[in-house]
Each structure stands twice: as C-alpha cells, then as structure tokens.
Amino acid sequence: MSLAIVDYGSGNLHSAHKAVERAAAQAGITVTVTSDPDVVRRADRIVLPGVGAFADCRRGLDNVVGMVEALQESVISRGTPFLGICVGMQLLASRGLEHGVAEGLGWIPGEVVAIEPKSIGLKVPHMGWNTLQPLRPHSLLKDIPTGENGLHAYFVHSYHFCATHPDMVIATTEYGEALTAMVGHDNIVGTQFHPEKSQRLGLALIGNFLRWTP
Amino acid sequence: MLKCRVIPCLDVKDGRVVKGVNFIDLKDAGDPVESAIAYDAAGADELCFLDITASHENRGTILDVVQRTAEACFMPLTVGGGVRTPDDIRNLLLAGADKVSIMTAAVHNRDFVREAAEKFGSQCIVVAIDVKQVAPGRWEVFTHGGRKPTGIDAINYAKEVVALGAGEILLTSMDRDGTKSGFDIILTRAIADAVGVPLIASGGVGNLDHLVEGIRDGHATAVLAASIFHYGEFTIREAKQHMKTAGLPVRMD
Numbered sequence: 382m383s384l385a386i387v388d389y390g391s392g393n394l395h396s397a398h399k400a401v402e403r404a405a406a407q408a409g410i411t412v413t414v415t416s417d418p419d420v421v422r423r424a425d426r427i428v429l430p431g432v433g434a435f436a437d438c439r440r441g442l443d444n445v446v447g448m449v450e451a452l453q454e455s456v457i458s459r460g461t462p463f464l465g466i467c468v469g470m471q472l473l474a475s476r477g478l479e480h481g482v483a484e485g486l487g488w489i490p491g492e493v494v495a496i497e498p499k500s501i502g503l504k505v506p507h508m509g510w511n512t513l514q515p516l517r518p519h520s521l522l523k524d525i526p527t528g529e530n531g532l533h534a535y536f537v538h539s540y541h542f543c544a545t546h547p548d549m550v551i552a553t554t555e556y557g558e559a560l561t562a563m564v565g566h567d568n569i570v571g572t573q574f575h576p577e578k579s580q581r582l583g584l585a586l587i588g589n590f591l592r593w594t595p
Numbered sequence: 596m597l598k599c600r601v602i603p604c605l606d607v608k609d610g611r612v613v614k615g616v617n618f619i620d621l622k623d624a625g626d627p628v629e630s631a632i633a634y635d636a637a638g639a640d641e642l643c644f645l646d647i648t649a650s651h652e653n654r655g656t657i658l659d660v661v662q663r664t665a666e667a668c669f670m671p672l673t674v675g676g677g678v679r680t681p682d683d684i685r686n687l688l689l690a691g692a693d694k695v696s697i698m699t700a701a702v703h704n705r706d707f708v709r710e711a712a713e714k715f716g717s718q719c720i721v722v723a724i725d726v727k728q729v730a731p732g733r734w735e736v737f738t739h740g741g742r743k744p745t746g747i748d749a750i751n752y753a754k755e756v757v758a759l760g761a762g763e764i765l766l767t768s769m770d771r772d773g774t775k776s777g778f779d780i781i782l783t784r785a786i787a788d789a790v791g792v793p794l795i796a797s798g799g800v801g802n803l804d805h806l807v808e809g810i811r812d813g814h815a816t817a818v819l820a821a822s823i824f825h826y827g828e829f830t831i832r833e834a835k836q837h838m839k840t841a842g843l844p845v846r847m848d
Contacts, residue, residue: 395691399666432688433716504793504816506718506762510598510640510846533598533846535671537693537718539762555596578671578693580635581848 382409384591385424387469388416389441389448397430397466400577404587418451426591427452427461430577431468435477435493435540438468439484449486457488460568464521464590470571471542473564479540489564489571490545496538499557506539511574513552513562513582521563521570521589522552525582532582534562534574542573568595598846599810600640600817601834602673602795603824605630608647610656628663634824635668637831640846642668643696643765643819646676658690665691675723675765684711688719696721696765699738702745702752705759712760721795722761724753726782727769734782741769749782750789757790764790765819768798775801775822783813795819803829803837810843 384405388394394414402412413420421427429452431438442448455461465473474485477493485493496505510533515522526532536554542561544550549566553559554574564571570590576583606613611625623629631642642664646657654677661674674687675696684695695715701708701722711720726749729735734749753764766786768779778796787794796815800806800823809818823829835845 395662395689396665396669396693399691400669403669432719434713437716498791502814505791506793507597508718508763508793509600509816510848512596529596532848536597537671537762539717575671575693578669580669583669 382425383411383413383423384426384428385421386412386414386428386430387421387448387452388414389438389445391431391433391438391441391468394430397428397577400583401428401587404584404591408588408591410591416445416448418445418447421448421451422455424455425461427455427463429463429465429469429472431466431470431472433468435468435471435479435485436481436483438472439477442472452486456569460595462590462593462595463569465569465571466577467538467573467575470564470573471540473569473571474542475545477540488569489549489566491549491564492543493540494543496541496556496560503557506537507556507560508537510534511536511554511556513554514559515552516550517548519551519563519565519570520593520595521586523589525585525589527552533579534572534576534582535578536562536574538573596844598640598844599838600795601806601831601838601845602641602643602817602819603634603639603831604643604645604797604819604821605825606645606647606821607657607660607676608649609653610660613647627660628667631664631668631672634831635670638835638846638848639670639831640817641671641673643673643675646674648677658686661687661690661692673721675721681710681714684715688715694719694721694763696723698723698725701756702736702738702747705755708756708759708761712762717760717762720761721763721765722756723765723767724749724786725767725769728779728782732781737769741772750785753786753790757792761792763793763795765795765797766815771799772797774799777801777805778809778813778815780808780813783809783815787814793817803834806834807838807841807843810838811841
C-alpha cells in the first residue's frame with residue numbers, strides 16, 4: 382500500500398511527512414512526498430498539506446503541471462481516500478477569500494472567509510490547542526476522546542471554512558462561535574487543525590486515516 | 596475552548612543547549628533534541644528555540660537541530676535568533692519549524708515583516724519585541740539583548756508590525772528578564788490590549804503565580820519561561836495544574 386503527500390511548494394512538509402511515516406510504519410505503508418502527478422495517481426491514499434495563504438497555495442498547486450487533474454481522477458473518479466490538512470483542507474472549498482478571490486477544488490461546496498472575532502479579547506489567528514465537537518460519527522475520529530473534556534488539536538488559522546451543506550461538517554471547534562474543524566463526505570476528509578502537530582490526537586487520527594475504508 | 600499555552604524556551608548555541616535542562620535524567624543535557632522530547636512528553640504546548648549562535652559559520656547548526664526535533668516531536672515549534680532574510684525563514688520552515696520569530700531585522704526594516712507575512716503567511720511570523728521601561732507608562736524597544744536602545748515606542752511598534760502582518764507577538768521585558776520577579780504586567784496588558792493577535796508574555800517568571808498573572812492580568816494568550824522549567828523547580832504539569840486551579844483554561848492531555 383502506498384501513500385502520497387502532495388508537494389506543491391507549500392511550506393512545512395517535513396513534519397507532515399514524519400508524522401504520517403510514524404503512523405504508517407506499523408501499517409506497512411510506503412509514504413512518498415511527491416510533486417509527480419503519476420505517483421499521486423498510483424497512490425492508495427493521498428494527503429494534501431498546506432500552509433500559508435489560500436490564493437498562494439492554489440497558485441502553487443496549479444503550477445505543478447497535471448496535479449489538479451491527477452487529484453480529480455484519483456479522488457473524484459476513483460474514490461481514493463483523501464486527507465487535506467489546514468489550507469489543504471480549505472482548498473476543498475468552492476473558493477477562498479484570502480488576499481483576493483481564488484477558486485478552490487470545489488469538492489466540498491463552501492467558502493473560506495476571515496474569522497471575525499465574536500467577542501472582545503478573542504485574537505486572530507485562532508492559535509493554539511482547542512477541543513473538537515463532533516457533529517456526526519466519522520471513522521477518522523474513531524476511539525479519539527472529543528468534546529470539552531476530550532483531547533486537543535493544534536490550530537493556527539485566520540480564515541475558516543463555511544460549508545454550504547451543514548451535513549458535510551464533521552466537527553467544529555468553539556472560538557466565540559463554532560468554527561469548522563473538520564469537513565468531509567465519501568472518501569474525502571479535511572482538518573483545519575494540524576494532526577501532524579497534535580500529539581496524541583493527531584497521531585491517532587492519522588492512524589485512523591491509514592485504516593479508513595470509505 | 597481554546598487553552599492558554601505554556602511554552603518552555605531553550606537557548607541554543609552552536610547546536611547545543613546553553614543553561615541545559617537538568618530536571619530529568621537526560622543522557623546528554625546539551626542536546627536540544629533530547630530536551631525537546633522531554634518537554635513534549637511533559638505536556639508543553641509549544642517549544643521555542645532561541646538560536647544565540649554568534650559566528651556566521653555555525654548558523655547552519657540550528658537547521659539540523661530543528662530537523663531532528665521535527666522528526667521526534669509532533670508539537671508546534673517556534674525558532675528565533677538571527678533571522679534576517681526570507682531565505683532564513685524558508686530554511687527554518689523547511690527544516691520543520693512551524694513559526695519563525697524575527698527581532699532585530701524587523702526593527703531595522705519593517706518591510707521585512709510585510710514581505711515575510713506575504714510570502715509565508717502571518718500564521719508563521721512571530722515578531723519578538725525586547726522592551727525596557729524608559730519613563731512611567733513609556734516603554735522603548737531595545738535590541739542586542741537589551742543593551743541597545745532604538746528610540747522606538749514599544750506599543751506603537753507592536754501595532755505597526757501587526758498591521759504589517761505579524762501573526763503573533765513575543766514580548767520580553769528586559770527589565771524583568773532573569774529577575775524572577777514576574778512579568779511586567781502593565782506593559783504586557785498595554786500591548787496585548789493594543790493588538791488583535793495572540794501575545795506571548797516573557798521575561799521574569801520566578802514562580803507559578805507569575806504564569807497566572809501573565810494570562811489573567813497581562814491578557815497574554817501564552818506564557819514563556821526558561822529557568823523555572825530547565826532547573827526542575829516546577830514541571831510543566833505542575834504549572835498547568837496551578838493555572839487550572841486559578842481558573843485558567845489549560846490543556847492537560
């Protein structure tokens with residue numbers, strides 16, 4: 382079994398790579414960081430990381446010739462399990478409004494908009510450890526304690542995903558309002574938080590992704 | 596609910612920890628990676644490396660430290676010290692740092708903050724501000740470990756770098772640093788309330804009440820300390836338990 386982490390020039394792939402590798406070692410899965418669309422096409426699982434601004438990341442993805450097509454083919458046509466992380470999750474939206482309007486992949490309808498602090502003293506970016514409120518069961522959250530007394534996930538973002546269909550929001554996190562923490566449908570899932578930086582919760586979630594059969 | 600963060604800070608010189616951690620039986624107390632692993636296991640919310648390497652030839656040593664840390668610790672890592680160019684930032688991020696802190700270079704060239712935020716995103720750009728009180732209610736930005744005044748008003752400077760794209764402020768009171776007499780709360784609150792981004796309070800922590808004061812009275816969202824943790828006076832868990840008892844939200848995972 383093989384897993385491809387898509388390299389499109391967006392930031393910190395090293396941590397994502399090492400975290401996935403640690404979880405994958407036990408499962409006997411080969412992890413490759415790649416900018417080769419053919420490697421992505423052949424992979425049994427795909428991770429799309431992303432750090433930085435939405436529009437920049439979209440440009441970066443478009444600059445890898447054939448990558449968006451390879452992702453469409455694998456994830457949409459063939460149903461390959463897909464995990465987007467942070468901006469890699471936001472890119473699932475129809476469009477993002479950070480530094481101008483940019484088109485997303487449109488796999489999960491919605492927009493990525495600026496966080497407007499809902500009370501005095503709330504800082505943006507939403508930065509640090511927060512708990513998850515699951516709205517529906519999902520295999521990636523299996524056996525992970527959630528809710529106010531559950532484990533914490535590490536967030537750092539100034540924009541958030543407003544999904545058109547509420548049933549595609551899997552979990553939220555409380556920050557003056559319920560911000561989208563996790564989206565998904567069918568074989569597609571995305572986390573606003575960084576599993577690769579979220580210690581116990583993160584490694585458990587990545588382990589669940591490796592075992593997931595959507 | 597978002598929790599307040601407790602961040603141990605390690606000074607690293609030529610790839611080795613200065614004032615090494617001796618709260619736990621490390622095989623090599625000078626190895627930053629071993630210290631990082633220990634703090635990760637102890638429940639630190641983030642880790643901060645301050646690179647104080649003086650010679651240019653040894654600047655690369657921090658990259659190796661960051662890379663090895665990122666392979667072993669799945670927690671957020673901020674690295675600062677001597678960051679002057681976009682390439683410095685890129686190299687640290689590629690090695691596995693999540694945030695990079697800029698200090699002197701931002702004082703000398705504000706546009707560097709804008710450039711860094713545009714290129715890498717505000718979320719990974721921390722501006723570190725070293726401050727001394729120069730008159731009642733007036734604080735000035737200093738560089739060179741508090742030796743060099745800049746004539747720049749600290750509150751205005753903080754607002755300016757945030758407007759340019761800084762995603763977080765690391766505020767150190769040079770009057771309090773090393774004194775163990777607690778944060779400069781009036782300063783911390785003045786800057787925390789003046790900016791819309793998270794603020795890490797630093798400089799002066801001597802006991803666990805100081806951590807509580809930084810958050811509760813100083814309005815910081817995170818507290819940074821070095822010696823009280825490195826010398827084993829308090830564990831991270833004791834610090835968090837104390838903060839929790841005081842009614843602050845902390846992560847006890």
